[in-house]
Amino acid sequence: MKKILVRKNAYYDSVFLMLASKAIKQHPGIKEAAVVMGTDVNLELLKGIGLFSGEAASAKPNDLVIALEGETPEALEEACRIAEETLKKKSQRGGEEEAYRPVSLEGALKIIPEANLVIISVPGLYAAREARGALHKGLHVMLFSDHVSVEDEVDLKERATEKGLLMMGPDCGTAIINGKPLCFANVVRRGAIGLAAASGSGLQEVTCCIDRMGGGISQALGTGGRDLQEPRLRGRMMLMGIEALKHDPETRVIVVLSKPPAEESAATVLSRLEQTGKPCVVHFLGLKPMERRGAVWFSGNMEETAAMAVALSRGETCGRSNSFAPDKDLLERAEAEAGHMSRSQRYLRGLFAGGTLALEALSLFEQEGFKIRSNMAKEPGQALQSPHRSEGNTLLDLGDDVFTLGKPHPMIDPSLREERIAQEAADPETALLLMDVVLGYGAHEDPCGPLAESVSKAKAWMAERGGYLSVVASITGTDSDFQNKAEQKKKLESVGCLVMPSNYQAALQAVHIMKQVVQRWM
Amino acid sequence: MTQARLDRSPEEQVFPTLVGVLVPLLTGRGTAVSVYSSAVNVLHNQGLLVSFVEETRAMTTLSVCVPALFRNPKKRLAPGDWVRFEGIRLVTADFEVLLQGRPNWQGTLMGKHVKGWSESKVSLLKEALLKKGKDGGFLGLLRREKTDNPFVEKAREGLRHKALSSLVGLGPGSTPSGDDFITGVLLGEETLRLLPAEEPKAVAGNQKTVIPSRLEKKTLWAALSRTNDAGKTLLWQALQAHFPAYLIEMLQSVSDAERPEEVAMAVESSVRCGETSGTDALTGFLLFMEGRL
Numbered sequence: 033m034k035k036i037l038v039r040k041n042a043y044y045d046s047v048f049l050m051l052a053s054k055a056i057k058q059h060p061g062i063k064e065a066a067v068v069m070g071t072d073v074n075l076e077l078l079k080g081i082g083l084f085s086g087e088a089a090s091a092k093p094n095d096l097v098i099a100l101e102g103e104t105p106e107a108l109e110e111a112c113r114i115a116e117e118t119l120k121k122k123s124q125r126g127g128e129e130e131a132y133r134p135v136s137l138e139g140a141l142k143i144i145p146e147a148n149l150v151i152i153s154v155p156g157l158y159a160a161r162e163a164r165g166a167l168h169k170g171l172h173v174m175l176f177s178d179h180v181s182v183e184d185e186v187d188l189k190e191r192a193t194e195k196g197l198l199m200m201g202p203d204c205g206t207a208i209i210n211g212k213p214l215c216f217a218n219v220v221r222r223g224a225i226g227l228a229a230a231s232g233s234g235l236q237e238v239t240c241c242i243d244r245m246g247g248g249i250s251q252a253l254g255t256g257g258r259d260l261q262e263p264r265l266r267g268r269m270m271l272m273g274i275e276a277l278k279h280d281p282e283t284r285v286i287v288v289l290s291k292p293p294a295e296e297s298a299a300t301v302l303s304r305l306e307q308t309g310k311p312c313v314v315h316f317l318g319l320k321p322m323e324r325r326g327a328v329w330f331s332g333n334m335e336e337t338a339a340m341a342v343a344l345s346r347g348e349t350c351g352r353s354n355s356f357a358p359d360k361d362l363l364e365r366a367e368a369e370a371g372h373m374s375r376s377q378r379y380l381r382g383l384f385a386g387g388t389l390a391l392e393a394l395s396l397f398e399q400e401g402f403k404i405r406s407n408m409a410k411e412p413g414q415a416l417q418s419p420h421r422s423e424g425n426t427l428l429d430l431g432d433d434v435f436t437l438g439k440p441h442p443m444i445d446p447s448l449r450e451e452r453i454a455q456e457a458a459d460p461e462t463a464l465l466l467m468d469v470v471l472g473y474g475a476h477e478d479p480c481g482p483l484a485e486s487v488s489k490a491k492a493w494m495a496e497r498g499g500y501l502s503v504v505a506s507i508t509g510t511d512s513d514f515q516n517k518a519e520q521k522k523k524l525e526s527v528g529c530l531v532m533p534s535n536y537q538a539a540l541q542a543v544h545i546m547k548q549v550v551q552r553w554m
Numbered sequence: 555m556t557q558a559r560l561d562r563s564p565e566e567q568v569f570p571t572l573v574g575v576l577v578p579l580l581t582g583r584g585t586a587v588s589v590y591s592s593a594v595n596v597l598h599n600q601g602l603l604v605s606f607v608e609e610t611r612a613m614t615t616l617s618v619c620v621p622a623l624f625r626n627p628k629k630r631l632a633p634g635d636w637v638r639f640e641g642i643r644l645v646t647a648d649f650e651v652l653l654q655g656r657p658n659w660q661g662t663l664m665g666k667h668v669k670g671w672s673e674s675k676v677s678l679l680k681e682a683l684l685k686k687g688k689d690g691g692f693l694g695l696l697r698r699e700k701t702d703n704p705f706v707e708k709a710r711e712g713l714r715h716k717a718l719s720s721l722v723g724l725g726p727g728s729t730p731s732g733d734d735f736i737t738g739v740l741l742g743e744e745t746l747r748l749l750p751a752e753e754p755k756a757v758a759g760n761q762k763t764v765i766p767s768r769l770e771k772k773t774l775w776a777a778l779s780r781t782n783d784a785g786k787t788l789l790w791q792a793l794q795a796h797f798p799a800y801l802i803e804m805l806q807s808v809s810d811a812e813r814p815e816e817v818a819m820a821v822e823s824s825v826r827c828g829e830t831s832g833t834d835a836l837t838g839f840l841l842f843m844e845g846r847l
Binding site: 044053068072 | 587625704705720721723724725726727728730732780782783784785807820822823826829
């Protein structure tokens with residue numbers, strides 16, 4: 033059953049055509065759809081693939097042709113309605129007068145001359161140049177862009193240090209300055225805990241855990257992921273962040289968060305923390321926590337980091353938490369989940385939107401003796417042959433360039449993860465899906481809505497084959513985020529997803545389930 | 555018919571930062587056909603699209619870079635508005651864009667753009683494009699295996715018969731993928747022409763079989779009527795060896811690149827152009843440089 037729409041003299045930009053095409057193709061009951069300009073060769077091709085009818089014969093090269101093949105007349109009608117609506121919206125928008133948007137830093141400064149911080153998000157090739165310009169003007173910089181060379185980063189941070197300016201980034205996605213959330217930050221209560229972190233999603237997770245535990249944030253500074261890892265950078269921005277937090281009167285406790293740092297940078301950071309005179313909590317992801325050094329405590333995971341910082345901010349005793357000891361109910365739940373699975377279901381599939389959240393889960397599984405393949409793996413033996421196909425236990429950072437080039441980040445658009453969930457559900461060896469959901473400014477308006485739908489379908493497919501798909505997740509966010517964590521949680525739980533209070537606890541519960549799975553087929 | 559006022563005040567005059575070198579050659583009338591946040595397309599009565607653009611990176615030889623147009627709500631064009639082309643200026647009902655004496659954008663490839671080119675860049679470029687390119691257009695041509703994209707298979711068939719012109723107007727996109735692809739091929743031809751005499755064979759293998767002949771160019775000229783205005787405008791320029799700024803920028807960045815990451819960055823920046831335009835043009839360029847056409 034076919035339907036052809038022709039729009040005369042239609043001038044649309046390519047990105048819009050792609051979005052229209054995607055919207056139509058996603059409609060249930062649509063088997064095939066082509067959105068093309070009505071050139072002779074395109075029309076000939078539509079004929080060749082059977083997507084041609086009388087209406088298309090009148091099309092000219094500047095006409096837009098939407099050719100649809102559907103299962104039912106209703107599906108075709110609905111797809112046509114979507115197409116018409118999308119095109120109408122576009123033509124209405126085209127005529128609108130937009131508010132003035134400055135296109136350069138100079139233009140923006142004319143509107144807000146008192147601004148002292150600039151967020152830069154341009155292609156990596158131009159990012160360093162823009163950041164230099166901003167530093168030259170005496171502005172603090174939050175550099176959201178990635179793909180900036182280490183050489184440029186060293187140069188930018190040297191310039192910033194000389195001028196006493198913050199140079200957060202590159203690839204810095206989250207910060208909270210004087211209570212103002214920037215980029216992908218969450219709505220958290222203000223308080224006495226100041227953070228400096230070389231990790232965006234890590235910063236979100238710790239600040240949200242602090243909020244959940246009743247603590248509050250004074251400042252949260254991002255440094256860029258390489259600041260402590262790359263020896264040439266010598267942790268410059270982390271040191272500057274610590275210095276800023278030391279002098280910030282609101283900050284009574286300092287938290288430092290980073291992926292495993294270079295040895296020399298770590299030593300400098302720890303020594304600088306000891307000199308602040310304030311209690312500090314340090315978490316180096318994937319590293320075993322060290323013994324306390326004076327007023328500097330070390331934590332074993334991100335949730336524990338939050339718990340220690342909150343305790344210190346209240347003047348309470350701070351120690352390693354034992355709240356992660358196996359809980360009887362959760363162990364029973366793990367056993368029950370594994371018990372429903374079929375014999376072919378053997379493997380974990382971790383699908384993460386946040387890089388640091390993925391790394392925390394990966395580290396825990398490795399500590400527990402699981403061999404995990406991942407697109408984050410540093411050892412060649414753990415790398416995937418293709419990130420687009422899981423092998424054995426697989427844990428993915430779906431925010432990696434390999435998945436997001438030309439597509440929105442999975443925190444912004446859940447469709448990338450939805451596709452992967454469907455792919456994993458089709459694999460009879462998939463036993464458990466482990467996922468994160470990140471809320472906050474910049475993130476999708478209802479991430480758990482479409483995710484719940486995908487999980488529900490995936491569980492149904494697995495059940496049809498006589499299996500059971502276990503799904504464990506955590507939500508990084510707060511009830512004050514515009515998406516509302518409690519509402520989001522309900523959506524996931526309604527489809528049988530086990531939602532844990534933190535990323536660490538979700539990973540831990542996944543470990544318990546996978547241990548049961550392993551025992552079953554040993 | 556609406557007439558322009560002759561007594562323009564300074565507030566009604568706009569000075570572009572850059573003028574495409576072919577714009578002052580056009581006379582006659584045009585109509586604004588599409589208005590975006592950073593570009594306005596005007597269809598000239600010769601069937602070519604002339605664009606007002608906000609950023610120099612979006613320049614072609616048929617564009618005029620007028621940032622002021624996008625910052626001032628009083629100087630806006632809406633679909634259907636007329637524009638008169640007078641050589642030294644472009645006149646609308648509400649304002650005029652003065653072209654005389656403004657810097658020109660030539661859009662031509664020069665020796666400096668390709669001086670660092672070497673054989674190794676072809677494989678680096680290919681590797682980066684396969685990794686970073688956007689699917690949906692003609693990227694599938696770079697992979698040898700059959701695809702389920704009928705446009706790619708049709709293009710493959712055309713190339714097998716050495717009929718580059720059969721790709722004119724073919725494929726998805728407001729500029730059909732085939733037109734972007736051919737532009738990339740022509741860019742490759744121009745690149746080889748500019749390389750020192752001993753270089754081309756080292757780069758493209760068998761030069762004789764890869765450069766489209768003058769005859770094929772004639773066929774391409776003749777095929778322009780088979781595509782839409784956007785495709786025609788692009789090819790009309792490329793057949794005269796004028797290329798969009800983003801492609802020239804990509805070529806220079808790859809030529810100058812000292813490390814594979816720099817090549818990848820240049821590709822990444824190019825493939826952001828359009829939905830698949832950048833990817834399709836680079837695919838054409840690469841297949842030509844590999845001697846596979």
